[in-house]
Amino acid sequence: MEFSEGKNIYVQIRDRLVDQILTGMLLPGDKIPSVRELAVDLEVNRNTVMRSYALMEQEGIVDNRRGIGFFVSSNARQRLTQDEKEIFIKQELPRLVHQAKVLKMLPADFKDLFDQLNENQNENKQ
Amino acid sequence: MEFSEGKNIYVQIRDRLVDQILTGMLLPGDKIPSVRELAVDLEVNRNTVMRSYALMEQEGIVDNRRGIGFFVSSNARQRLTQDEKEIFIKQELPRLVHQAKVLKMLPADFKDLFDQLNENQNENKQ
């Protein structure tokens, strides 16, 4: 895995797993890769993966069964869509609005986003 | 200044100055605070500020006159609106679209952004 600078690796690993939960690649109750397995897979140290898993456990999105492994907790997806959305609305969106202002961006610049939002809305109606 | 975790301080200082350039608080030709002055002001080491300034110099948004100080380069604002916009479109927007999808966000969640974009467009027309 290619890690970006400027963000800690263990957070990036957490983000990757969170994304897999949100997209449904990982479902509630699913076993996530073992610490050692993922470490080898991502070419990273065991302890770094451990740190990601400890973080996710603390966030309540995975459960830990000693000697067996980590599992996606039953309410992980619901909790994540809630929490991540709140973080986005409160922290990212204000920055985004400000950036749109100072960079004098226009609606056309956000076409892709609009399209996605409309798609979400249509799926919601059905 | 309160620095957020997860992002290097010298980058945050750079971002702060870039924002001041984009908002017009700092104009082309303006002298930016001296390395020592800003270091004291932000309660940070000289070397950390130096690193921010070196980064900005490398980006071509400030000019350095030894023994005098750093100055906002004449084309800083133009260059920044171009570059930052490109970075946004190519790097941030795709992530944003993806996040909007997995979090099933709706147009209403982005009302503040829409309002700002419309405002930009109206200013553009005048």
Added chain:
DNA sequence: GTTAGTGTCCTAATTAACTAGGACAGTAAA
């Protein structure tokens, strides 16, 4: 009980970011 997989704890070492502050050189004005 042995084996193979799991998480967990531990010490040791490396690296980058940041701090601390001395020392020196360029510049402008008194």
Added chain:
DNA sequence: TTTACTGTCCTAGTTAATTAGGACACTAAC
């Protein structure tokens, strides 16, 4: 020329992230 700024280079030390890998305990299956 002196003074007071300015940037610049330097060594030294701290901290957090990461690596490396040994050692141990838990669990399931054979």
